[in-house]
Amino acid sequence: MRTIAIVNQKGGCGKTTVSINLASSLAVKGKRTLLVDMDPQSHSAVGLAVPEDQIELAIYDSLLSASRKEKIDLSEILWQISDNFELAPSNIDLAAFEQQMAGVVGRENCLKDVLSTVSDHYDYCIIDCPPSVGLLTFNAIRSSQDVIVPVETGYFSLHGLSKQLETLKVLSDQCEQPINVMVLASMYDVRTKMSREILAELRKHFGSRMFQTVINFNTKLKEAASLGQPITEYEPSSKGSKDFLSLADELISTDTLTHRKEMVSSLSRQLESISNNARGILEETSPSRQLTQENLKEETTEKILDKVENEIEQYYGVRQHGSVISFTTLYPNANKVQIAGDFNHWQPENTIMEKINSYGAWQVKLNLAPGKYRYRLVVDGKWQQDPYNENVEQNPYGDYNSLLTVGQV
Ligand SMILES: Nc1ncnc2c1ncn2[C@@H]1O[C@H](COP(=O)(O)OP(=O)(O)O)[C@@H](O)[C@H]1O
Numbered sequence: 001m002r003t004i005a006i007v008n009q010k011g012g013c014g015k016t017t018v019s020i021n022l023a024s025s026l027a028v029k030g031k032r033t034l035l036v037d038m039d040p041q042s043h044s045a046v047g048l049a050v051p052e053d054q055i056e057l058a059i060y061d062s063l064l065s066a067s068r069k070e071k072i073d074l075s076e077i078l079w080q081i082s083d084n085f086e087l088a089p090s091n092i093d094l095a096a097f098e099q100q101m102a103g104v105v106g107r108e109n110c111l112k113d114v115l116s117t118v119s120d121h122y123d124y125c126i127i128d129c130p131p132s133v134g135l136l137t138f139n140a141i142r143s144s145q146d147v148i149v150p151v152e153t154g155y156f157s158l159h160g161l162s163k164q165l166e167t168l169k170v171l172s173d174q175c176e177q178p179i180n181v182m183v184l185a186s187m188y189d190v191r192t193k194m195s196r197e198i199l200a201e202l203r204k205h206f207g208s209r210m211f212q213t214v215i216n217f218n219t220k221l222k223e224a225a226s227l228g229q230p231i232t233e234y235e236p237s238s239k240g241s242k243d244f245l246s247l248a249d250e251l252i253s254t255d256t257l258t259h260r261k262e263m264v265s266s267l268s269r270q271l272e273s274i275s276n277n278a279r280g281i282l283e284e285t286s287p288s289r290q291l292t293q294e295n296l297k298e299e300t301t302e303k304i305l306d307k308v309e310n311e312i313e314q315y316y317g318v319r320q321h322g323s324v325i326s327f328t329t330l331y332p333n334a335n336k337v338q339i340a341g342d343f344n345h346w347q348p349e350n351t352i353m354e355k356i357n358s359y360g361a362w363q364v365k366l367n368l369a370p371g372k373y374r375y376r377l378v379v380d381g382k383w384q385q386d387p388y389n390e391n392v393e394q395n396p397y398g399d400y401n402s403l404l405t406v407g408q409v
């Protein structure tokens with residue numbers, strides 16, 4: 001059994017999406033696959049439509065069974081998802097694991113011991129890790145031959161990455177087994193210059209430590225998760241499904257590598273130059289170039305990234321200022337961006353967004369009465385959901401409408 005931990009202490013970088021869809025893609029390719037959820041938030045169960053209220057025994061119970069002397073076999077907690085694909089779900093109990101195990105000898109090997117009982121039953125075990133680097137993640141790494149670090153190719157990726165790799169190095173220094181660490185570019189949006197530059201930068205620095213496969217940003221992946229299906233079932237012909245099948249192929253092709261080296265230390269040596277490059281990239285592509293050269297010199301990269309993060313949050317999406325609602329979005333290559341919604345009788349010609357800077361940000365301000373509205377963006381004639389608005393609802397055409405609530409002034 002080849003065990004692969006999906007690790008990144010940053011939340012929202014795609015760990016669970018990678019875990020679920022890589023596992024299902026391996027299963028589709030005939031590999032017997034076990035997915036272990038080590039995140040107390042149990043998103044893997046949610047994303048695979050396993051009803052949380054019916055999870056009576058979870059990975060926490062298996063992990064603790066040795067120290068409690070009450071034997072709970074891993075098989076007792078498993079849920080079959082599809083052919084060749086089983087899930088060991090988590091539940092909120094797992095949040096107490098670290099505390100429960102304080103001072104217990106061998107607490108970092110609980111998962112390894114549990115998995116050793118099923119190593120003949122599976123070809124692959126994928127471990128979805130929590131967004132932290134405590135005992136749970138350490139258990140996952142101790143059990144694994146491979147670690148995959150998904151890296152969002154957005155503004156904040158390098159920020160998360162350098163922290164992550166430093167911690168990984170510390171953890172792996174304490175591991176007895178060699179670990180093969182690979183970086184996976186995720187949520188890649190080829191349309192943005194920023195994504196393209198970050199990908200090029202990552203490739204330059206990580207070379208063969210990076211998967212050739214890139215996971216594109218694909219709204220079908222989000223939809224699949226919200227409907228509790230892996231992408232290979234929900235929309236097998238989608239870009240998302242093709243990306244994950246290709247990732248599975250890439251992994252399978254390295255099954256027989258006889259010498260997987262411990263690469264973590266060489267990765268961490270590259271950190272400094274990556275952080276320096278991050279500065280350059282961010283400065284180049286920041287939507288509001290308020291970060292002057294002087295500021296940059298005085299501040300740490302981390303601070304700059306935090307600042308950019310805040311700026312972006314305040315920048316794109318829908319904002320209410322009194323009774324005025326501003327819609328702002330980013331489409332560098334678009335010629336025309338419009339909005340169609342129930343506030344303009346779904347007529348895109350009525351609401352045309354204006355290109356407001358050379359980076360390709362588009363904006364329109366509307367006066368809307370308090371209430372709830374649905375809308376979609378129309379980009380060069382193509383209707384789509386607003387990528388900067390998390391609130392959506394499915395429409396009768398199988399697509400998603402973005403939702404907006406205008407409050408009382
Ligand atoms: N490649 C992708 N394309 C589109 N949406 C994605 C992609 N990867 C992840 N997402 C979405 O981003 C959000 C965070 O992803 P998730 O996998 O839960 O991250 P994590 O487990 O690291 O917190 C989810 O809503 C998920 O559906």
Ligand SMILES: [Mg+2]
Nearest residue numbers: 015016039043
């Ligand atoms: Mg997750």
